[in-house]
Amino acid sequence: MRLNRQMNAGDIAREIAWSRREFLRGAAAVVAGGATTSFARAHTSVARNRQKAVVVTFGGGARDEETFAPDGQENIPNLVQTLFPQSTFYAQVINRGILGHYVATASLATGVYETFNNFAAVSPHNPTVFEYFRKDLRRRATDAWVVAPSNGFNRIGESDHRLYGAGLGAGVILPKHLLAAALPSQGLGNYEHLLRDNYEAPFNTPALAGNEVEMERLHHLLKLSVTDFSAHARSLASPDELSVYIARRLMRELAPSLLWVTLHDIDIAHSGAYSLYIDGIRRSDRLCADIWKTIQSDPEYAGKTTMFILPDFGRDADTDPGGNGFQHHRTGDPLSRTTWMMVMGPGIRQGVVIDRPVESIDLVPTLGSLLGFSARLAHGTPLVEVVS
Amino acid sequence: MLPAQLNAENVKDYPPQGRQLIVSQLDVLRQLPAVLVPILLHEAMVYDWKFPKERKDLDDQFTYLSSLPKVERDQLLAGFSAITLPAETAKLDWVNAPSQFIEHLTASLWSTHQMDDFRAAADEYARSWRAAIPVALPPVSRLAIVMVGSGVSTADYPLFRKLKPHGVHFTQVSPEQGFATLLHAVTTRAAAHPEPFAHWYVDGSENVQQLSTAVTYVSYAGMEPARNELLIRIQRAIQSGSGGPEALRTMLAQMMPQDLGLPSEGAAALLSRFQISLLTEGSGTQIFSTTFAQWAAREVLRRAQPVTLLVRYSPRQRQRPMNELLSGAPRSMELDPAGSLVDADMGAYYTWLNQQRLSGARESAFLVWFEEHNQALAIGPATPRGTSSSSPTDLRQILAWIG
Numbered sequence: 140m141r142l143n144r145q146m147n148a149g150d151i152a153r154e155i156a157w158s159r160r161e162f163l164r165g166a167a168a169v170v171a172g173g174a175t176t177s178f179a180r181a182h183t184s185v186a187r188n189r190q191k192a193v194v195v196t197f198g199g200g201a202r203d204e205e206t207f208a209p210d211g212q213e214n215i216p217n218l219v220q221t222l223f224p225q226s227t228f229y230a231q232v233i234n235r236g237i238l239g240h241y242v243a244t245a246s247l248a249t250g251v252y253e254t255f256n257n258f259a260a261v262s263p264h265n266p267t268v269f270e271y272f273r274k275d276l277r278r279r280a281t282d283a284w285v286v287a288p289s290n291g292f293n294r295i296g297e298s299d300h301r302l303y304g305a306g307l308g309a310g311v312i313l314p315k316h317l318l319a320a321a322l323p324s325q326g327l328g329n330y331e332h333l334l335r336d337n338y339e340a341p342f343n344t345p346a347l348a349g350n351e352v353e354m355e356r357l358h359h360l361l362k363l364s365v366t367d368f369s370a371h372a373r374s375l376a377s378p379d380e381l382s383v384y385i386a387r388r389l390m391r392e393l394a395p396s397l398l399w400v401t402l403h404d405i406d407i408a409h410s411g412a413y414s415l416y417i418d419g420i421r422r423s424d425r426l427c428a429d430i431w432k433t434i435q436s437d438p439e440y441a442g443k444t445t446m447f448i449l450p451d452f453g454r455d456a457d458t459d460p461g462g463n464g465f466q467h468h469r470t471g472d473p474l475s476r477t478t479w480m481m482v483m484g485p486g487i488r489q490g491v492v493i494d495r496p497v498e499s500i501d502l503v504p505t506l507g508s509l510l511g512f513s514a515r516l517a518h519g520t521p522l523v524e525v526v527s
Numbered sequence: 528m529l530p531a532q533l534n535a536e537n538v539k540d541y542p543p544q545g546r547q548l549i550v551s552q553l554d555v556l557r558q559l560p561a562v563l564v565p566i567l568l569h570e571a572m573v574y575d576w577k578f579p580k581e582r583k584d585l586d587d588q589f590t591y592l593s594s595l596p597k598v599e600r601d602q603l604l605a606g607f608s609a610i611t612l613p614a615e616t617a618k619l620d621w622v623n624a625p626s627q628f629i630e631h632l633t634a635s636l637w638s639t640h641q642m643d644d645f646r647a648a649a650d651e652y653a654r655s656w657r658a659a660i661p662v663a664l665p666p667v668s669r670l671a672i673v674m675v676g677s678g679v680s681t682a683d684y685p686l687f688r689k690l691k692p693h694g695v696h697f698t699q700v701s702p703e704q705g706f707a708t709l710l711h712a713v714t715t716r717a718a719a720h721p722e723p724f725a726h727w728y729v730d731g732s733e734n735v736q737q738l739s740t741a742v743t744y745v746s747y748a749g750m751e752p753a754r755n756e757l758l759i760r761i762q763r764a765i766q767s768g769s770g771g772p773e774a775l776r777t778m779l780a781q782m783m784p785q786d787l788g789l790p791s792e793g794a795a796a797l798l799s800r801f802q803i804s805l806l807t808e809g810s811g812t813q814i815f816s817t818t819f820a821q822w823a824a825r826e827v828l829r830r831a832q833p834v835t836l837l838v839r840y841s842p843r844q845r846q847r848p849m850n851e852l853l854s855g856a857p858r859s860m861e862l863d864p865a866g867s868l869v870d871a872d873m874g875a876y877y878t879w880l881n882q883q884r885l886s887g888a889r890e891s892a893f894l895v896w897f898e899e900h901n902q903a904l905a906i907g908p909a910t911p912r913g914t915s916s917s918s919p920t921d922l923r924q925i926l927a928w929i930g
Contacts, residue, residue: 210688237637254638322853369853376848407846410811411818414869415846457877460884461646463825464877466810471642 153231153496158203185443185485187511188276191396193434194502195427196247197450198240198288199406200478201420202465204457207479214420217428218481222448226483227491227524234452234476234499238468241291243451243499244401248295250503250517262294262304266516268503269296269309272397275512281360283309284395286386288378288403295401300516309399312357312389314381320354321369361388376422379404383426387433394439397510402426408454411466431483445484445509445525447502453478482525493524528622530564531557537622538568545574552589558597560607561617562632562645563652569625576800578724580832591656603655606648610641626780662886665834667720668908669891670930671882672709673824674839675871676897677732678864686868686897687904689876694893694906696915697925702899708922709837709896710738712930716835717741724831731820731871732841743798743831745823747816747841750802753787754813757806760786779807801830815843817867821874828881838878839898840871879906892929896922905929 205211212219236246239257246253249265269283285296293316297308357363375381379402386400405419427448434440455462456474468475478499483489500519507514508526528537535550549556549571556564570577570585577585592600601608613635621628636642676682687696710728717726717739726742733748760782764775784791784799787806791799805826811818817840824838845863875895882891892907903922907929 235640239637252640256634373850373853375850378849381849410815411809411821412811412815412843412846412866412870413873414863414866417869457880463822464880465873471637471646 153494158208187509189443190510191394191440191444192398192506192510193430193440193444193446194247194397194399194506195430195446195448196244196399196401197405197423197448198244198401198403199408199419200450200453200468200475201405201423202454202456202474205417205420205465214417215424217424218448221428222431222481222483224490226481227488227493229480229482229493229497229522231494231496232449232478232480232499233496234478236499238452238471238475240403240406240451241295244287244292245295247449247451247499247502248399249298250500250514250519252500252518258291260291260294262297262299264299266298266300266303266514267296267308268506268514269397269399270298270300270303270307271503271507271512271514271517272510273307273309274303276510278396280306280310281393282395283397284389284393285309285311285399285401286382286389287311287313287399287401288315288382292401309397312385314385315378317354317357317368317385318372318381321365321372361385361392363388377404379419379422379426383429386430390433390437390440394437397506400430408465409467411463413465416465442485445482445487447480447482447506449480449499449502450478451499452476482522487525491524497522530559530561533557533564533622538571540623541572542575545571548574548585548589552593555589555593558600559592560604560610561612562607562610563604565621565625565628565632568622569629572625573800576797578797578801578831580724581830587660588656591659594659603652604648606644606651610636610645610648611639613639627777630776664887665832665885666722667716667834668930669834669836669882669885669887670712670716670926671824671828671836671878671891671893672712672838673871673875673878673893673895674706674709674837674898675875675895676864676868676900677840678842678862679868679897679900682865682868682897684865684869684872686872686902687875687895689873690879690893690895690904690906691915692913693879694904694912694914695910697903697905697920698901698915698917699919700896700901700903700925701919701921702901703921705896705898705922706839708926709894712926713742713835713837714739720834722834725833726835727827727831727833727837729820729823729827729836729838730841731816731839731843742835743833745798745802745805747819750806750819753789753802754806756787757782758813782807801826815870816841817843817870817874821870821877824874824878825881828878828885832885836878836882838874840867840874842867843870892926894922894925894929 203211206215234243236243236252237254237257242253242255242257245263248267249263250268251265253263253265255261255264272278272283273280287295293311293313296311298304354365358365371384372381375384382400382402386398389395389398402423404422405416407419408416431446434444434446452468453475454465454468455470456472457464459470459472462470462472498519500517501522502519503514503517504519504521505525508521533553533556535553538546538549541549549568556567567588574582574585595603612632616628616631616635619628619631636645713726713728718741721741724743728738728742728744730746733746738744760778761775764778782803784796784803787803789799789802790796805812805819805823809818809822812822820838820840824836827833827836842862842864843866845861845866879893882888882893890908894903894905896903903925905925905928910929
């Protein structure tokens, strides 16, 4: 057992990628492809104006040990057995930004490593993917949506950039906020734990402001009464299940072309209970498969939707003395910065593993190339395996 | 203020022993990078409540820094000197509020992408002073024992997966008198090698029997009054709606033993301070007993560097799913023994890892036992790795073998 890191960060990231690749090769019995120059999409028949994209991020990274390593595979049967064979898999996605969930998700959405305080109720400073999408393609407000864990994410849909910003962003739905609004006020005390804003700093709840959708508007847009919403919530086991329920409702009623869902149950790892962290991973695995199934079965989405699945970042390595293993993502070590991404949909090569390092900020330019807008201020690079 | 301007008057409000340390090291402190000095002052501020091994570590750092010729020292610390600080962070009162400075520094390192540089500088510094003044070997080989699975009757969870490659998995261990055997081993070692804070017992539940005074003891149940008081204060701070998370963090950092009903005078104050740190610095330690046990074991190993540690996990409260919470059913405390076993299994692995970070790691012994069951795993200097044994045995035999 090597407790002192002997390799540099790049070596470790490559080793992580190699492990994932080897595991997937064994698990799915596919041929891994490393070359990037000869990539050609299997077919590119979807016209850009009909093309849709669904992005699913895990706010609260999951490590290899609990996912793609041999002992972890039992936790992600859907990702490995069902989704991976249909996807191009990036085995080495590096996040070089701040490892806090809101600021990291904002960075994913802008294609720039944002630098604001993770716990502040602020908008991203760079234009979001939703603004590029809506402005360039002249899309309606109802064509871009974000479903995010709770209050801290309420400004994720729209930046404060002077060339974009106000009125050009995505609608943001915070299911836990809706739940708080739907619950009887005298009973809120019973649900405080459930409505907790985040697991990383459980005592921090930024005041709400921004483009969140009020219950009345939700009722109008999603045809969902408070009674029905509350009743359905009572049948679900976790906030992420509620988020996916809302996402499905959005797809059915509004069929947005750009839908972003951030799952957050995994982040209960901050409580230090390993079994609950594993439960969160298993639930996320199942929910990703559910979303993909919904896409495949909905005529508005089937055959014209590209889905991206990626954790916002990883979590600390067991062997880094500065951390406490899976519990946090504070060290900035290679394991906490290195994660993966799955891409699937029409024209995407299936069962392919890409080893070369890419960055999490490459997502927005890739979406731009795919959907036909220019992410002109993003710092990432379009992923050639997806867009060429 | 710059480090070069630091003088004895600046630290007059520090606790006595911490102040004495700083005053004796003013010459070297004045020559250190602006990023490093507040970090050392932060350690000195709590010097009076540090365990003996922690004090030795800080003393060693100053001894090493003082011993270096200036050119060599500047070269070693060049990574720290290269860190650029925002003007507002540099203006902070880093002498009297070093923790606030460190909080701002951390945020700045992340936002300016200097975190990796800082880590590299810190690694190089730590490597150098540790190479120059190695940690002394313990007077006796270290022993860590972890008990997992209290309250679990049967389990199909594959226990000890991460530990198996490093030791022997026993599958026919007699559970009879198991706990008593382990407690006896701890108290015997404490009697044979008496030293303050060298022998610890961490219990995720309650004090099951009187231990020797030579064994330092902390328990989740024993801290319940302090935990409840802390949660009340946190809730009050949140409901006040003023100050936000920074004010809350400041409040937690300033928590004193007497605030939570813990002893605040004499030798007991040191342990009280440690107990407070478990609750205020450990995420989830206020909620889940398994998290408390894991974090307490980690902090005991990291800070007190004991030669003997016994950790006993107990079932934590069950996490209620959303539909159950929304059902309006009356709240009652239920336990989750099966989930707690999974938590404890990982916690045992972390305890071994943390033990391996201490001096004399090669000679250390480690034992984890599935309480009241037949499974145990042992790691010692002479134990073969990645093996298993189905021969009937008991914990006394295993301890003798690895000890």
